[in-house]
Amino acid sequence: MAYAMKELDEHNHLLGDPAALNRVFEEEGYLYFRDVLDKDAIAAVREKYFSVLVDDYGVVDPGETEPVWNGNDVSTFPVKVPEVYGSGTYERFVENAAINEFFEGVVGEPISWIPSTEYRLNPPVAEAPQDQVAGRHQDGFFNNGYNFRICWIPFADIDEEMGGIAIAPKAHKRGYLHDAEDAPKFPIPAGAVADDEWARPKVYRAGDVLMFGTKTPHSGLANLGKAFRLSMDVRFSTANDPQPVCGDLTEVTSESITLDTSVGPIKLVVDDDTYLRLKDGARLPNEEIETLLNVGDSLMVGAQDGRAVLIRPQKG
Numbered sequence: 679m680a681y682a683m684k685e686l687d688e689h690n691h692l693l694g695d696p697a698a699l700n701r702v703f704e705e706e707g708y709l710y711f712r713d714v715l716d717k718d719a720i721a722a723v724r725e726k727y728f729s730v731l732v733d734d735y736g737v738v739d740p741g742e743t744e745p746v747w748n749g750n751d752v753s754t755f756p757v758k759v760p761e762v763y764g765s766g767t768y769e770r771f772v773e774n775a776a777i778n779e780f781f782e783g784v785v786g787e788p789i790s791w792i793p794s795t796e797y798r799l800n801p802p803v804a805e806a807p808q809d810q811v812a813g814r815h816q817d818g819f820f821n822n823g824y825n826f827r828i829c830w831i832p833f834a835d836i837d838e839e840m841g842g843i844a845i846a847p848k849a850h851k852r853g854y855l856h857d858a859e860d861a862p863k864f865p866i867p868a869g870a871v872a873d874d875e876w877a878r879p880k881v882y883r884a885g886d887v888l889m890f891g892t893k894t895p896h897s898g899l900a901n902l903g904k905a906f907r908l909s910m911d912v913r914f915s916t917a918n919d920p921q922p923v924c925g926d927l928t929e930v931t932s933e934s935i936t937l938d939t940s941v942g943p944i945k946l947v948v949d950d951d952t953y954l955r956l957k958d959g960a961r962l963p964n965e966e967i968e969t970l971l972n973v974g975d976s977l978m979v980g981a982q983d984g985r986a987v988l989i990r991p992q993k994g
Contacts, residue, residue, distance in 0.1 A: 683844055684877045686710045686888070696786025707850035707894040709784065715831065715885045716776035723771055724833045724884065727799055727908045730761045737801065738906065745799075745834055745906040752801040762797040772912060781829070784889070785916055792826045792913040793924055793992050794978060800841075800907040803900050811844060811876060811897035814866045817913075818892025819856045820959035823980015823987035825919040828896075829889045833908040836882040840907050841899030843888065846875040850893035862960040871895050882909075923979040924992055930971045935986060937977060946979060946986040953988040 689709045692698045703709050731738040731745055735755065739748045771777060772791045782789050817828055836842040849855070849871055856864040878899075882888075890896060901907045915921060923944055925937035936945045954962045954970065962970055971977075971989075980988035 683838075684874070686845070686847070686877050686879050688712055688879075690714065693783065696784065699784055700786075703889070703891065706847045708845055708847060708888065708890040710879070710889075711887045713883060713885045714780060714887055716774060716780075717885065719771055719774040719777050720831075720833060720885050723767055723910060724908065726762065726765065726767050727797075727833060727906075730759055731799065731906060734761050745908055747802050747905055755799075755801050759797060759799055762799070767797065768795040768910065768912065771910070780887075781914060785827075788917045789914040790917065790919075790921060792824075792915060792922065792978075794913055796911050798898075798907065798909045798911070800898075800901045800909075802903055802905070806900055806902055809868060810899060811871070814846075814871060814895050814897040815959070816850075816854055816856065816866070816893050816895055819854050819864065820953075820955060821892065821980060821988060821990070822953060823920065823982055824915065824922040825892065826913040826915045827889050827891060828894075828911055828913050829887055830911045831888075831909060832882040832886055833884050833910065834905070835884065836907055836909070837903065838878075838880060840901050840903035840905065842878055842882050842907065842909070844876045844878045844897055844899055845888070845890055846871045846895040847877055849875055849895050850891055854893065855895060862962070863958070864961070866895060920980075923981050925977065927971055927973055927975045927977055929973070930968055932965070932968060935967075935971070935977070935979070935989065937979065946981055947984055948986050948989075952986045955988065955990045957991050 687710060689702060690711055699709060732740050737747060737750050737752055738745050830843050855866045855870045857867055858864055923937060923939060925939035927935060928938050929936040934945055934947055936943055948967060950964060952964060954964050954967055956962060976992040978990055978992040979986050
């Protein structure tokens with residue numbers, strides 16, 4: 679059963695005009711581009727994904743040109759595939775000059791990549807969930823203290839049956855929709871975004887880019903197809919955006935953390951309002967910070983005026 683949603687607008691015709699693209703981004707909460715990314719960069723990520731699926735897990739047959747599931751057991755297939763995380767795949771992708779040139783052309787200024795990415799190799803599932811957008815969220819709610827754009831990139835065709843990602847255009851104008859009283863994950867309640875607000879194209883294709891803002895509601899959809907769904911989401915900020923403090927933890931107390939960063943040690947105050955979180959956004963109890971964080975942890979911290987607003991793992 680495919681997901682019936684309205685279609686996203688395409689914005690290729692505005693490439694080369696950053697001011698026009700920014701106006702659309704501010705109004706709609708997203709930009710969608712067809713077949714724009716360097717084919718060699720796309721192929722390199724795709725090759726890594728295939729090697730994991732074929733060689734490490736045996737769930738795609740050798741010689742396949744598309745990630746068609748061969749029927750082998752996927753009941754224990756990991757959500758975060760360890761053979762990809764830490765492989766340098768993301769780093770090589772964003773260091774590609776053609777990739778940087780495209781994204782800097784969209785915003786019209788230099789960018790900085792946020793060291794937070796998700797590799798997604800989603801296997802098919804047997805049944806659609808009752809709530810098809812149960813994973814709806816807004817990234818900014820869980821990442822206070824710095825700004826960025828989210829870029830979701832497919833590495834194989836993803837049709838309606840395979841789901842992909844859906845967003846709610848213009849819903850960013852309503853601010854954060856998360857329930858601040860529903861700890862520890864503070865979900866967006868069902869119905870806060872109407873069914874007819876959700877959108878995705880008929881088919882995502884390798885080399886497309888869906889870019890959206892920190893307040894744009896979005897959700898991954900279940901893969902009801904016959905192939906693995908291959909994608910990655912990366913994040914960047916512009917040079918003028920507030921930047922996260924990134925580094926390795928060297929000291930932690932109930933009142934502060936110290937990170938070893940590229941510009942030297944940085945000490946930040948921790949207080950009751952600091953949001954200490956897991957990778958999935960769930961909030962952890964601040965009073966346990968000294969046991970939950972360990973020296974050597976790679977952290978990304980949203981900071982304001984010497985205070986840690988948010989503390990989270992730096993990478994998956």
